[in-house]
C-alpha cells in the first residue's frame with residue numbers, strides 16, 4: 536500500500552486521484568491496474584468488455600484495495616454511462632483498441648472504427664468537461680523509416696537520422712491505401728492530431744503515449760487455448776504457441792523486420808510517472824521503448840527457440856523456423872514497419888526515464904531450468920499459465936490438434 540509521503544518528481548506531495556481507465560481489462564491495462572493498486576492510493580474505474588485479466592484484482596472483496604477499484608462492463612461504442620464515468624474521474628486513460636496486426640488488413644473497418652471513431656467521444660467528453668486525458672497511440676504512426684527507401688547497401692542506411700524515430704521530427708510514412716495494414720496507424724495518427732488540436736484550440740490537457748512493442752505476461756492469447764483457434768496474436772504469442780506445439784516458428788517474409796522490445800513492468804513505471812507528474816507530461820507525445828533492445832524477428836525466433844529448448848529439455852526441432860510470405864500468413868494488404876528505434880530524448884528530459892531490462896536479461900532466467908509449464912511466466916511471455924490455466928489443462932490443450 537502507498538505511504539502518505541509519496542512525492543512527484545518536483546518534490547510535491549502526490550494527491551490521490553480517480554482514474555477512468557478504458558481498456559483496463561487488456562494486457563497493458565491489467566499491469567497498470569496492478570501497479571496502481573499495489574503502490575499508489577489512486578482509485579480506478581476500470582472500463583472494458585472483458586475482465587479476465589484483472590479478475591485477480593477484483594475478487595475476493597477482502598483484497599486490501601477492493602474499495603479503490605470498480606469494474607464497469609461497458610462497450611464504449613454505445614454506452615451512455617461513459618460520460619458519467621469520465622466526469623467522476625480526474626484523469627481518463629484510453630487504452631481501448633483493436634491492436635493486433637492480423638486484424639488491420641482483414642478487418643480494416645473495425646480497426647478504423649475502434650481506433651478513431653470510438654475514441655472520439657472519449658476525447659470530446661474530456662475536452663468538454665476539462666478533464667485530463669492520457670491516450671494510448673502507437674509507434675506504428677511512424678510507419679516505415681526514411682532509410683528503407685534507400686538502396687540496400689547505401690551508407691546513409693547506417694545514419695541514425697534515417698531510422699531513429701523522433702516525436703517532434705520524424706515524418707509518418709505509410710504505404711498506399713490498398714495496403715490496408717496502415718488502417719490502424721492512420722486511424723491512430725488522426726486521433727493524435729485531433730487530441731493535439733483540442734489541446735491547441737480548447738486547452739485540453741493531454742499526454743499521448745507511443746508504445747514500442749511492450750511485452751510480458753498476459754499479452755494477447757494462445758490460439759485454441761485462451762483465444763480463437765484461428766486467431767493470430769502478436770509475434771511473442773505466435774512464437775510461444777509454435778514452441779509449445781512443437782511446430783516451426785513462422786518467419787514472415789524471412790523475419791528481416793526489426794523491433795525493439797521493452798518489458799511491460801519498465802514501461803508501466805513510465806506511465807505511472809506520466810500519471811503523477813501532469814505538469815511535466817501534459818502537452819507531450821512520448822515514445823516509450825527501449826532503443827537498446829533491437830533484434831530482427833529471425834533473431835527473436837532463434838533466442839526463443841534456444842531458451843525454450845533449455846527450459847523444456849526437449850531438443851529443438853530439426854527445422855526450427857520456416858519462411859512464409861506475408862500474403863500467406865496475413866492475407867492481402869499486409870505491409871510492415873521495417874525498423875523501430877525510439878528516440879527517448881523527450882521522455883528522458885521530462886520524466887527522467889531509462890529502461891533497465893535488456894532482452895538478454897529476460898533470457899537469463901533460463902539458465903536455471905524451469906518446468907515447461909512455467910515457461911511463459913518466467914520469460915514474461917503471454918502463455919496461458921498467466922491467464923489462470925493449470926499446467927495439466929495447458930498440456931491437454933496443446934496435445935490436441937487445433938480445431939479448424
Ligand code: NAD
Nearest residue numbers: 558560561562563583584610611631632634673746748749
Ligand atoms: P489489448 O488488446 O490487450 O487491450 C485493449 C483492451 O481494450 C481490451 O481488453 C479490449 O477488450 C478493450 N476494448 C477494445 N474495444 C473496446 C470497447 N469498444 N469498449 C470497451 N473496451 C474495449 O491491447 P494492449 O496491448 O493492452 O494495448 C493497449 C493500447 O496500447 C492500445 O491502444 C494499443 O493500440 C496501444 N499499443 C500497445 C502496444 C503494445 O506493445 N502492447 C504497442 C503499440 C500500441
Ligand code: UDP
Nearest residue numbers: 636768769770771773785786787792832871
Ligand atoms: N511475425 C512473424 N511471425 C509471426 C508473427 C509475426 O514473423 O508468427 C512478424 C511480423 O510480420 C512483424 C513482426 O513479427 O514483422 C512483429 O509483429 P507483431 O504482430 O508483434 O506486431 P508489430 O510489431 O508489427 O506491430
